[in-house]
Structure formats: structure tokens, C-alpha cells
Amino acid sequence: MSSESLWSRTRRAAFAEIAEVAMELFLEKGFEATTIDDIAAAAGISRRSFFRYFGTKEDVVLGNLAGEGARAAAALAERPDDEPLWTALLNVVALIDEAPGERERLLKISEMMYGTPSLRARSLEKHLQWQADLLPEVKRRLPADPGDGLADLRAAAVVAGAIACLDAAGETWTRQKGAVPLRELLKVAFDSIGHAVG
Amino acid sequence: MSSESLWSRTRRAAFAEIAEVAMELFLEKGFEATTIDDIAAAAGISRRSFFRYFGTKEDVVLGNLAGEGARAAAALAERPDDEPLWTALLNVVALIDEAPGERERLLKISEMMYGTPSLRARSLEKHLQWQADLLPEVKRRLPADPGDGLADLRAAAVVAGAIACLDAAGETWTRQKGAVPLRELLKVAFDSIGHAVG
DNA sequence: TGTCTAATTGACACTCAGTGCCAGACGGTC
DNA sequence: GACCGTCTGGCACTGAGTGTCAATTAGACA
Incomplete structure (x- = not known):
């Protein structure tokens, strides 16, 4: 049974x-x-x-990405509360690692995704879902709402920025055919924003 | 003639x-x-x-956004070289202002866009185009490439972060039916990332 | 004005994604 | 065996988007 x-x-x-x-x-x-x-x-x-x-036809390729947002949110909730938000987010997205034996296959799928408009569009929609999934936990970690009712916007901007880094790193990883580990590219992307705003 | x-x-x-x-x-x-x-x-x-x-049917609604990326790139090129990159980007996207008489109409179009998956997807694709358009000028403004060949990624991350802010601000503006001027929302979004990474 | 030429147009046929509907097959339950 | 819910295949349909072709139109030129 x-x-x-x-x-x-x-x-x-x-x-x-x-x-x-x-x-x-x-x-x-x-x-x-x-x-x-x-x-x-x-x-x-x-x-x-x-x-x-x-x-849809796209779901065959991207269906497994549907639950990633919730998983990422759970992972973020388990990061220590005193860890800086940006660092915590980097550590969370860095969990997405290349499955050792699947690298070649994952690379081909990624190339297909970045090269096919309809697939690319769907993957961007998934990003929106991840953003929504991560929003509550990020909002919780942000400084207290000054009372202007824009806490959601603040959290959304930070999450969207992080996911934008993930996307940029993923595209670079694909274009370079996996020459540099995704984890390193993620760090570079996160740091770039850190330096640009600093 | x-x-x-x-x-x-x-x-x-x-x-x-x-x-x-x-x-x-x-x-x-x-x-x-x-x-x-x-x-x-x-x-x-x-x-x-x-x-x-x-x-496509979507192009009727979003067609006018096609050239925005190039316009934004031109605007960025005209910002003073010593202006911090993040500030310059905020000033550039802040140029997208609500046309005075068109507010009501723009609001309806925005609501339609955020509420229609296929339109939303297309608008995200436009964001990618803007990102590509802005990339060269942002790369030029970034610190010199340390020689690891990741200059494109650095620039892409920063631009994507800025556009993510634009998107988040736009969505908030729409959801609040234009109660708060887009310009203010943009500043909040840009500052949020600034504080989160700082 | 008349003619030549190139762009534009409408009509038709087609592919493909996605949906609604229905009748039948299948597996588990009593 | 009869009953019941689910899954399945087949059919017809809508709606987006494309290729083709003959007819039309408007500009250019003499």
C-alpha cells in the first residue's frame, strides 16, 4: 500500500x-x-x-520551474535573521546549482530557452511568480514600513533586482557554455549592483 | 515638398x-x-x-514602446559622466512621465497590460530589448573590466536591476490607480535596492 | 494625358495552438 | 456482476499568424 x-x-x-x-x-x-x-x-x-x-507546449520545458519560487521562499526563511538581505538572497538563488551529470543537457535546454521567444517569455512570467512567492519574506526582513504604504513596492524592487541578477547570470552562463560556474557569475552580478548603487 | x-x-x-x-x-x-x-x-x-x-495583436498596445530603449540610451549618454550610475539611471527612467491629459487612458491601458498574460509577457520582452539598448552606455560608465571578460554581465545586472525597479514602480502606480506620482515610486524603488545592498 | 512600375490590398487556403464536448474505455469498489 | 468516477480519443471549433497571388492603386515620368 x-x-x-x-x-x-x-x-x-x-x-x-x-x-x-x-x-x-x-x-x-x-x-x-x-x-x-x-x-x-x-x-x-x-x-x-x-x-x-x-x-501549453512551453510547460513541458518550464513546468518544473513552477515550484521554485516557493522553495526559494522557504530557503530564505531559513537564513539567519541577522544576515544582510542582499547576501541572504544571493545565498538562496545560489542554491540553484548545476546538477553534475546533467550539465550538458541543461546547457542545451538553456540555449533553446534563450533562443526561443515564446519560451523566453514564459520563463520571464515564472520570474514574476518567484517574485510574488519571495515577496512576503523579503518584506518581513526589510526595515519597518515608514507608514507610506509602499512596503510592497520596496520589497518588490529588491526581489526583482535579485531575480534580474539571476537572469543575467543565467544568460551569461549559457552564452559561455557553462565555462564559468553559475555560482561565480551570480556573485559577480550581485556585487555589480552593490557597487553601482554604493 | x-x-x-x-x-x-x-x-x-x-x-x-x-x-x-x-x-x-x-x-x-x-x-x-x-x-x-x-x-x-x-x-x-x-x-x-x-x-x-x-x-501581432500585442504590438498594437506595446508597439510604441519599441523605441523607448534607444531613447533611454541616448538620454543616459547625455547625463554628466561624473554622475553616479545608479542616479543617472533613475534620472533617465524618470523621464517616462505621465502625459498630463492622458493619465486616465494610460491607467486603463496599464491595467489591461498587467491583467492580460500575453500582454504582460510581451512587455517583459520589451524590457529585454531596453536592457540590450542600454547595455553599451552602462558598460562604458562602469569601472574598467578587471579582465575576466564579465563586463557584459556586470552591466547587464545593473541595467536589469534598474528596469526591475521601473517595472515594480509601474505596477504599483497602476495598482494604486495613479494615486502616487510614478516619479516618486521610482525613487522609492531605486532607494530600496540601494539600502538593501548597502 | 497616358503609360509604366512598384507598393498595397483583399481573398483564399493553410498551419498550429488551445478549448469544449461527448461517448466509450478502464480501474477500483461494493 | 453492477456501479461510479476518472481518463481517453475523436471531433469540431475558435483564433492567431503566414504564404501566395491576382487585382488595384498611386506615384513617376514622358
Whole structure:
């Protein structure tokens, strides 16, 4: 007796299999050149069923990024309260590390993402979600609201700045084909803003 | 004899007229509920002709933002060289001011933009373009490259941070229905990052 | 004025993403 | 076996965006 029902187990298995088949096609023929029909045929399901697993074609590639914001927020909450906010944020985003064996594959996916407008757009929308997820904890760590009702804006600006660094570092990492570890690039990006405003 | 050929003048006139008709429909029935056929019918042109003026439906709303990046870059280049970079960037984005008579309309457009996923996504893509446009001038103003080849990343992080502030301020301005002038919100956003990293 | 030429246009057909609907298949339960 | 909820495939549909082509239009030039 599993903690998970058989229904959801088979569903998750199908989910993973469709995603894998689709990613293979994407990496082989390119994202835009691969149609939903191609994926459905390769996965042995109907066109209609594909959309029962993934809302959009982009979700196949970016679906796993959906929960990252909440995870990052949890990680931030566990940083010591006396750690400077900017440092804490750097430490949190730096948790996103290159999975050792997956580097080559991750690089190809990243190149595809930065090179495909619709994918890039979706990833930017994910950033907005991360921003919303991180907002409460960042607001909590910010100096007390002076009473002008702009605490949300202050927190949003800081989070957005951090995510902007993540994005810039990620793009550089991809363009340089992973030559420099992402962690170092993140530090450089965070420090740049630190120096520019200082 | 005009400096502009008659061809392009009539074309620009048609362009403006289609945009105006379309915007009216958008504000009346909503962006997503308005189809290209609606616009074409209202403007007295064919569906096909619409796409000769605008590449996408989103371009009708965001098309005028296309050149903002280049304008901002020019404005930044004219700021004194000894002005701190972060201050200079604030002064540049603060040029985007609410056109006095257009406040009500701009507010509605902004609400539509923040409330429509496809429009929001496109606007974020414009941000990337602005970032690319501003990059060279920001790179020029940054301390000399220490030789690690990461000058682009440093500049990108700073620009992205500034644009993130613009975005956060814009969203707050919209959500508060323009209660606080955008300029003030921008200053708050820029200062927040300044304090967070300091 | 008339003719040549190039840009513009509308119409048609097409691809592709995404959605609504419905009837049937399948697995688990009693 | 009958019952029930879920998943599935098939079908039709909307709506965005593109390629093509013949017809039209307006400017240029003689």
C-alpha cells in the first residue's frame, strides 16, 4: 500500500514519459519546429490528451520551474535573521546549482530557452511568480514600513533586482557554455549592483 | 515638398488610425475578447492587411514602446559622466512621465497590460530589448573590466536591476490607480535596492 | 494625358495552438 | 456482476499568424 494512489502514480509516470519524449524531440528538431501532434504521436497518446497533462507546449520545458519560487521562499526563511538581505538572497538563488551529470543537457535546454521567444517569455512570467512567492519574506526582513504604504513596492524592487541578477547570470552562463560556474557569475552580478548603487 | 515620401505618410496615417480603432475596442470589450476580425472590420480593412501593419495583436498596445530603449540610451549618454550610475539611471527612467491629459487612458491601458498574460509577457520582452539598448552606455560608465571578460554581465545586472525597479514602480502606480506620482515610486524603488545592498 | 512600375490590398487556403464536448474505455469498489 | 468516477480519443471549433497571388492603386515620368 503506497501513500500515493495508483491513479496519481500512473498519472505521474505518464507525465514524466511524455515530458521526456517531448524534450527529446525539442532537442532534436528544435522547439518551434516540433508540433503537439509530433509529441502526441511519439508518446503514443492523442493530441487532446497531451493538453490534459500540459497546459501549453512551453510547460513541458518550464513546468518544473513552477515550484521554485516557493522553495526559494522557504530557503530564505531559513537564513539567519541577522544576515544582510542582499547576501541572504544571493545565498538562496545560489542554491540553484548545476546538477553534475546533467550539465550538458541543461546547457542545451538553456540555449533553446534563450533562443526561443515564446519560451523566453514564459520563463520571464515564472520570474514574476518567484517574485510574488519571495515577496512576503523579503518584506518581513526589510526595515519597518515608514507608514507610506509602499512596503510592497520596496520589497518588490529588491526581489526583482535579485531575480534580474539571476537572469543575467543565467544568460551569461549559457552564452559561455557553462565555462564559468553559475555560482561565480551570480556573485559577480550581485556585487555589480552593490557597487553601482554604493 | 515634405521630407517624407507620400507613401510612408499615408502608411503612417493608416497605422495610427488602425491602432486607435483597435485600442478603443480593447478598452471597451477587453484585449482577449477582441479578435483581429473585430479590429479589421472596425477599421475597414481586411484581416490580412492588419498583419501588414502589426505583427501581432500585442504590438498594437506595446508597439510604441519599441523605441523607448534607444531613447533611454541616448538620454543616459547625455547625463554628466561624473554622475553616479545608479542616479543617472533613475534620472533617465524618470523621464517616462505621465502625459498630463492622458493619465486616465494610460491607467486603463496599464491595467489591461498587467491583467492580460500575453500582454504582460510581451512587455517583459520589451524590457529585454531596453536592457540590450542600454547595455553599451552602462558598460562604458562602469569601472574598467578587471579582465575576466564579465563586463557584459556586470552591466547587464545593473541595467536589469534598474528596469526591475521601473517595472515594480509601474505596477504599483497602476495598482494604486495613479494615486502616487510614478516619479516618486521610482525613487522609492531605486532607494530600496540601494539600502538593501548597502 | 497616358503609360509604366512598384507598393498595397483583399481573398483564399493553410498551419498550429488551445478549448469544449461527448461517448466509450478502464480501474477500483461494493 | 453492477456501479461510479476518472481518463481517453475523436471531433469540431475558435483564433492567431503566414504564404501566395491576382487585382488595384498611386506615384513617376514622358
